[in-house]
Amino acid sequence: MQEIIEQLKSDLNDKEQELLLNDVDITNLPEANGENPIHTALLVASKLGLNIEERDIVSAERVGARRISAADPVTTPGLLPIRPRRLVVRLARRDLRDRMLASARSRRGATSADLDLPGPPMRFYVNERLTKQNGQLFRQAREIGNRLGWKYIWTRRGRILARQKPGDSVCLIRSEVDLRQIFETPTKSCK
Structure with a gap:
């Protein structure tokens, strides 16, 4: 009975993972109040050398708990989190996701410089989304x-x-x- 339960759990996880095959996680990207996640995703794609349009992005949102910084809001306006939440982007097609991951691999070390994001430039990472x-x-x-x-x-x-x-x-x-x-x-x- 336990083997059957474990197999069913594994099958459910496989199905959940299959639903995420068009998604990417962008981590360590500075976050600001009132940002437009789709615009931010387009900026990242452009930085990686990809020419995608807004219609190629199904959804984009920051996920995870927001941790408030103890920094003085007067000296660091717009910066809230200590560690920025990850940006989850669902693309319209799997080939776009694969191209984005390949571009991120070939441009390791890309930073948030030139993205008009608050704070000092930070190295960001693009990975496939996992359950x-x-x-x-x-x-x-x-x-x-x-x-x-x-x-x-x-x-x-x-x-x-x-x-x-x-x-x-x-x-x-x-x-x-x-x-x-x-x-x-x-x-x-x-x-």
Whole structure:
């Protein structure tokens, strides 16, 4: 019975992840009061060298809890959060999302300079959006992998993948059980 429940949970997570295949997460992007998230997403796309239009964005919004800064509002007007909330952008087509991710990879180190955002320029990151379960699993995999010296741990289309070193086979991580099996005996569990 427990196996069936775990399988159903896994299937639900896979379906949820499939619904997020057109979404990207933009993190560490300065946030201001009254900003237009769609405009901000267009600015980021432009900074990454993509020419997309407003109609290519289905939705864009800041998600997460807003943490108020203890900074003096007189010296830092418009800056509220200590750490800006992430900007979640849903694009109209998957190929746009893939192009945005590829552009972000090729322009690593892009900053918020020239985006007319408040505060000093900050390096921002564009990643594919993961379900809560996959996000937690990915963080755990990176922590364990870094501790054990694994060179590559990444996501592709919502799947968590790992490779110990170049030339090794790629391991698919779908659950905490996979984490234990893969990182304890990497050569036996990867296909």
